[in-house]
Amino acid sequence: MVKEPVRILVVGGGYVGMYTALRLQRKLKPELTRGEAEIVVVTPDPYMTYQPFLPEAAAGSISPRHVVVPLRRVLHRCRIVIGEVVSVDHAKRTASFTTLATEDEGTGAVDITYDEIVMAPGSVARTLPIPGLAEHGIGFKTVEEAIGLRNHVIEQMDIASSTRDPEIRDAALTFVFVGGGYAGVEALGELEDMARYASRYYHNVKAEDMKWILVEATGRILPEVGAEMGKYTVSQLRRRNIDVRLETRLDACEDRVAVLSDGARFPTRTVVWTAGVKPHPVLAATDLPLNERGRLDCTAELTVAGVTHAWGAGDAAAVPDVTAKEPGKECAPNAQHAVRQARTLGDNIAASLREQPLKKYTHKYVGSVASLGLHKGVAHVYGRKLKGYPAWFMHRVYHLSRVPTVNRKSRVLSEWILSGLFKREIVSLGSLEHPRAEFELAAGGRSPKESS
Ligand SMILES: Cc1cc2nc3c(=O)[nH]c(=O)nc-3n(C[C@H](O)[C@H](O)[C@H](O)COP(=O)(O)OP(=O)(O)OC[C@H]3O[C@@H](n4cnc5c(N)ncnc54)[C@H](O)[C@@H]3O)c2cc1C
Numbered sequence: 010m011v012k013e014p015v016r017i018l019v020v021g022g023g024y025v026g027m028y029t030a031l032r033l034q035r036k037l038k039p040e041l042t043r044g045e046a047e048i049v050v051v052t053p054d055p056y057m058t059y060q061p062f063l064p065e066a067a068a069g070s071i072s073p074r075h076v077v078v079p080l081r082r083v084l085h086r087c088r089i090v091i092g093e094v095v096s097v098d099h100a101k102r103t104a105s106f107t108t109l110a111t112e113d114e115g116t117g118a119v120d121i122t123y124d125e126i127v128m129a130p131g132s133v134a135r136t137l138p139i140p141g142l143a144e145h146g147i148g149f150k151t152v153e154e155a156i157g158l159r160n161h162v163i164e165q166m167d168i169a170s171s172t173r174d175p176e177i178r179d180a181a182l183t184f185v186f187v188g189g190g191y192a193g194v195e196a197l198g199e200l201e202d203m204a205r206y207a208s209r210y211y212h213n214v215k216a217e218d219m220k221w222i223l224v225e226a227t228g229r230i231l232p233e234v235g236a237e238m239g240k241y242t243v244s245q246l247r248r249r250n251i252d253v254r255l256e257t258r259l260d261a262c263e264d265r266v267a268v269l270s271d272g273a274r275f276p277t278r279t280v281v282w283t284a285g286v287k288p289h290p291v292l293a294a295t296d297l298p299l300n301e302r303g304r305l306d307c308t309a310e311l312t313v314a315g316v317t318h319a320w321g322a323g324d325a326a327a328v329p330d331v332t333a334k335e336p337g338k339e340c341a342p343n344a345q346h347a348v349r350q351a352r353t354l355g356d357n358i359a360a361s362l363r364e365q366p367l368k369k370y371t372h373k374y375v376g377s378v379a380s381l382g383l384h385k386g387v388a389h390v391y392g393r394k395l396k397g398y399p400a401w402f403m404h405r406v407y408h409l410s411r412v413p414t415v416n417r418k419s420r421v422l423s424e425w426i427l428s429g430l431f432k433r434e435i436v437s438l439g440s441l442e443h444p445r446a447e448f449e450l451a452a453g454g455r456s457p458k459e460s461s
Contacts, residue, residue: 022052032355163437189230202382
């Protein structure tokens with residue numbers, strides 16, 4: 010009788026999903042070649058997003074296609090299924106997922122059985138029931154959101170430039186960012202820098218006309234680079250006229266007015282929400298154990314605690330930080346851990362299939378680098394603190410060394426070189442979001458712009 014191959018199902022094609030599958034296709038090459046194992050990656054998009062580059066993509070320094078890695082190209086020994094896992098019955102070793110085709114056909118979710126499962130669906134924005142947030146808030150986690158925000162900011166400048174109504178102009182030129190982690194600070198830093206540059210091409214919009222506001226609930230920003238560098242970042246942003254409000258929360262953003270807990274009210278058409286992440290909700294649709302914050306309960310070997318043949322890592326997983334002084338600490342949800350966990354995870358799955366001992370995941374956080382706009386940055390890595398140009402340069406060198414594939418590295422590097430030689434791109438291609446608008450109008454229908 011022909012033996013069925015061992016099927017490893019990877020849920021998610023982000024940092025953990027892609028790097029685990031990459032590691033597995035190398036480690037299990039003989040088994041894959043002999044047909045004794047197969048790797049199936051189920052993920053909603055055919056690409057992995059290198060999220061640390063999203064702020065630069067929003068600023069126009071890197072084009073969107075170069076921020077993502079095509080999974081089919083790099084995972085050539087894996088089966089890529091573009092779909093979304095909706096539930097997992099681990100007791101039955103079965104996952105259900107939907108695809109564009111199942112939606113089209115109206116057949117509902119389809120099942121896939123597996124022998125080993127890697128849960129790597131990452132995280133989603135942690136939102137609060139703030140009036141108006143669900144309707145008007147803008148996220149910053151995907152390449153679509155980053156490019157959408159770039160187009161939106163330039164569009165607001167165009168609105169401000171063409172309106173005669175001072176209230177509309179004021180709201181269009183006010184940009185509120187909520188959350189002072191690296192996503193919020195880098196996105197604001199890069200976009201403010203881009204908008205300041207773009208304003209020189211407007212006859213009636215000056216950099217001083219714009220209001221950029223950063224709202225942070227705690228007393229510090231950028232905890233990833235330490236307290237001293239966090240304070241430096243606040244002072245740098247304030248020197249750029251950015252209104253940094255610490256120990257302040259967003260209370261409401263209805264009717265195009267952002268209301269803050271310190272009583273301030275800002276008419277605005279832009280509220281960007283980057284106030285942290287929470288584990289992906291699909292985890293709750295599994296029979297796998299979760300901790301009190303909804304993260305997958307994992308061991309230091311990256312197995313799911315208390316069950317066999319299930320693995321987890323990254324933002325979705327509570328992995329014990331064995332390097333921490335206090336017991337019970339979890340690894341923070343960041344790329345630094347995700348990439349390294351994926352490596353250990355791949356090795357451990359291969360070891361378990363070969364009945365070899367598993368390794369513990371151990372990595373001491375080495376600090377972080379953040380870009381605050383062109384030639385501006387802050388870094389605290391391996392105990393070294395850097396500011397301004399050297400930090401920004403280090404940010405670029407670090408991420409260039411980290412972005413997967415030589416192909417991507419070369420494309421990103423050539424874009425940086427070209428943007429150093431020529432002027433920055435300040436065009437908004439917001440109309441790309443409504444590609445049929447022109448034709449529908451010509452054909453006498455209602456344009457999607459009108460109907461939205
Ligand atoms: C703007 C921004 C900047 C950042 N900068 C840094 C930085 O400078 N340094 C740093 O260390 N970290 C940074 N991070 C954090 C880092 O990107 C994350 O910690 C990392 O991506 C986590 O990896 P992951 O694999 O767990 O999740 P992700 O990379 O988010 O991957 C999750 C994958 O699962 C897929 N998925 C979701 N639901 C399902 C489902 N139901 N079925 C199948 N697939 C699913 C998703 O589409 C995605 O492909 C940044 C994050 C953002 C948003």
